[in-house]
Amino acid sequence: MTQREVELILVRQLASYLTIPIFVVDTKGTLIYFNEPAEVLISRRFEETEELALDEWTAMLHPTGLDGDPLPHHERPIVQALEQQRPSHARLLVTQQATGERLPIEVTAFPIVGQAGRDLGAVALFWTGQS
Amino acid sequence: MRLELWGVRGSLPTAGPTTTRYGGNTSCVAVRTDEGNLVVLDAGSGIAALGRSLGHEPRVDILLTHLHLDHIQGLGFFAPLFDAACDVHIWGPASPTVGLRQRLTRYLSPPLFPVALRDLPCRLTLHESTLGSFELPGLSCRAALVCHPGPTVGYRLSSPSGSIAYLPDHEPALGMRSFPGEKSWTSGFELAHDVDVLLHDAQYDEGEYARRVGWGHSTVGAAIAFAHLAGAKELIAFHHDPSHDDDALDASTRGTTGRWACG
Numbered sequence: 114m115t116q117r118e119v120e121l122i123l124v125r126q127l128a129s130y131l132t133i134p135i136f137v138v139d140t141k142g143t144l145i146y147f148n149e150p151a152e153v154l155i156s157r158r159f160e161e162t163e164e165l166a167l168d169e170w171t172a173m174l175h176p177t178g179l180d181g182d183p184l185p186h187h188e189r190p191i192v193q194a195l196e197q198q199r200p201s202h203a204r205l206l207v208t209q210q211a212t213g214e215r216l217p218i219e220v221t222a223f224p225i226v227g228q229a230g231r232d233l234g235a236v237a238l239f240w241t242g243q244s
Numbered sequence: 245m246r247l248e249l250w251g252v253r254g255s256l257p258t259a260g261p262t263t264t265r266y267g268g269n270t271s272c273v274a275v276r277t278d279e280g281n282l283v284v285l286d287a288g289s290g291i292a293a294l295g296r297s298l299g300h301e302p303r304v305d306i307l308l309t310h311l312h313l314d315h316i317q318g319l320g321f322f323a324p325l326f327d328a329a330c331d332v333h334i335w336g337p338a339s340p341t342v343g344l345r346q347r348l349t350r351y352l353s354p355p356l357f358p359v360a361l362r363d364l365p366c367r368l369t370l371h372e373s374t375l376g377s378f379e380l381p382g383l384s385c386r387a388a389l390v391c392h393p394g395p396t397v398g399y400r401l402s403s404p405s406g407s408i409a410y411l412p413d414h415e416p417a418l419g420m421r422s423f424p425g426e427k428s429w430t431s432g433f434e435l436a437h438d439v440d441v442l443l444h445d446a447q448y449d450e451g452e453y454a455r456r457v458g459w460g461h462s463t464v465g466a467a468i469a470f471a472h473l474a475g476a477k478e479l480i481a482f483h484h485d486p487s488h489d490d491d492a493l494d495a496s497t498r499g500t501t502g503r504w505a506c507g
Contacts, residue, residue, distance in 0.1 A: 115434070116429075116431075116432075116433040116434040117428055119388070122430070122431050123419070125429060126419030126420065127419065129419065228340065228375070228395055229338075
């Protein structure tokens with residue numbers, strides 16, 4: 114049993130209290146936690162879901178630009194946060210799994226830099242209904 | 245490996261007739277290794293009496309969990325610091341912007357203390373606690389960040405004769421809707437996993453905790469639940485609230501089962 118870093122534990126606890134969808138990923142982009150509002154977005158319950166690799170969960174959301182053109186991998190906010198260690202923000206269309214509906218959404222992603230400068234992963238916040 | 249508890253109180257030294265059984269000094273635990281080496285966990289007010297009990301020690305390692313005052317206030321009164329023939333190694337966490345030496349100097353310098361860190365006679369070496377494993381004479385050590393305000397680590401010490409985990413200031417239940425939860429998402433779990441002796445924060449009762457969520461401490465019940473989750477063989481409740489006298493600590497153990505006791 115490997116314990117998560119305490120910074121990730123605290124991020125999860127905060128996210129569990131917030132009312133916007135939040136994903137927490139590790140340094141490889143693997144989805145290690147999502148909160149209850151995010152469950153609505155991907156139609157899965159966190160407690161019933163194994164970790165999802167970056168390609169898996171981004172394929173579920175199928176992010177595109179607002180014009181519907183596919184979003185290149187390197188332009189995804191979470192990828193920029195992980196690879197460039199900087200915050201990133203974008204307006205996108207994503208697929209809501211339960212309905213198949215394409216939703217306009219804004220995504221803010223930022224890296225989690227822990228004590229002693231440890232690179233621990235990233236957080237993505239999904240702002241719905243604001244685009 | 246032998247443990248001696250020289251200070252089990254949290255927050256504030258609490259001398260007086262109502263704290264004579266458990267003691268009123270703040271956090272300090274002496275660990276004597278199988279080879280006779282001395283490791284001291286935290287430098288609360290209890291470290292002064294520990295120092296007075298010692299003869300000449302060729303080397304002392306002091307492991308600080310964090311730099312809140314109740315964990316360092318005895319440091320300037322520890323006799324080996326004034327022994328020119330003693331190698332004193334202090335291990336503790338840096339902050340994101342300030343190193344251990346500068347953080348300690350804020351206390352061990354005028355106007356708060358008359359003797360500056362650089363003027364101590366001992367051969368002093370400071371080590372910023374490495375997150376992960378490191379070796380001390382006769383002991384394997386592991387440090388990991390734990391849930392408490394500011395940079396705070398817990399320690400696990402292991403030798404062929406046994407293991408201890410020391411988490412004196414720890415609030416693993418913070419923000420959890422039910423506690424205990426999943427092991428992998430519980431602060432401090434790896435440090436305490438299957439340990440022989442767990443010294444763990446048990447500062448509050450349930451009513452006190454409800455008013456002090458986020459202050460970085462646990463209830464007695466949370467300490468017991470954490471010990472069960474981690475599979476600790478024995479729990480020593482630690483870092484008692486200064487308002488809890490001996491009778492209150494005795495009462496907190498009634499009705500509990502398993503191998504645990506108040507420190």
